[in-house]
């Protein structure tokens with residue numbers, strides 16, 4: 001493997017509401033309990049065994065630990081700062097190998113969906129990829145019907161570059177291929193911050209404009 005494609009040991013990352021800690025065997029019970037639901041797996045890669053076997057999480061985590069030890073991937077367990085002190089979702093990240101268009105995989109328990117948690121977690125992982133690993137871009141994919149996953153790519157500033165046929169647990173469907181460059185992500189974040197800034201901290205002319 002090319003040295004630039006080696007992942008360093010997976011670091012612990014933090015966001016406002018989440019701790020992203022390197023995946024470990026202690027996460028097996030929570031994954032086995034939270035992951036095997038149709039709403040989670042239907043748009044995931046057809047490699048995911050379905051129906052999910054009783055040792056599905058144990059096997060998955062063992063594989064992940066192997067690939068982390070080889071420097072091939074990073075995997076994080078998402079643990080809420082408030083709430084259950086266990087994994088409620090996962091994120092995996094791998095370098096661009098020039099073959100696979102999916103460098104980042106993720107899921108979160110439906111109980112915690114729709115609160116912006118994955119957006120928050122992925123922004124942190126994306127910052128890690130661009131700032132710490134110095135990657136120039138990130139490839140990602142999703143089933144066209146997977147609206148939340150698609151929104152995450154759009155909101156991060158990714159560009160839709162292709163539509164291909166993908167095989168998911170739920171069957172064959174159109175797959176969207178996205179490319180997020182560091183430049184696009186940085187400028188998207190900057191403009192999101194400008195919009196989020198409270199009016200009183202904006203320059204006077206900008207505030208006046210907003211009311212005309």
Ligand SMILES: CC(C)(COP(=O)(O)OP(=O)(O)OC[C@H]1O[C@@H](n2cnc3c(N)ncnc32)[C@H](O)[C@@H]1OP(=O)(O)O)[C@@H](O)C(=O)NCCC(=O)NCCS
Pocket residue numbers: 039040041043044106107108109112113114115116117118119120141142143146147148149151152155
């Ligand atoms: C994709 C997934 C991780 C999103 O997690 P989440 O924490 O609910 O996402 P967020 O709350 O950060 O929302 C992300 C965006 O999706 C939108 N969204 C969330 N749920 C939605 C829904 N059911 N329908 C349409 N849009 C939805 C949100 O509104 C948000 O967009 P916005 O910022 O424009 O409002 C989650 O749905 C999931 O685990 N799905 C199953 C696994 C999966 O499909 N993984 C991705 C494979 S490519």
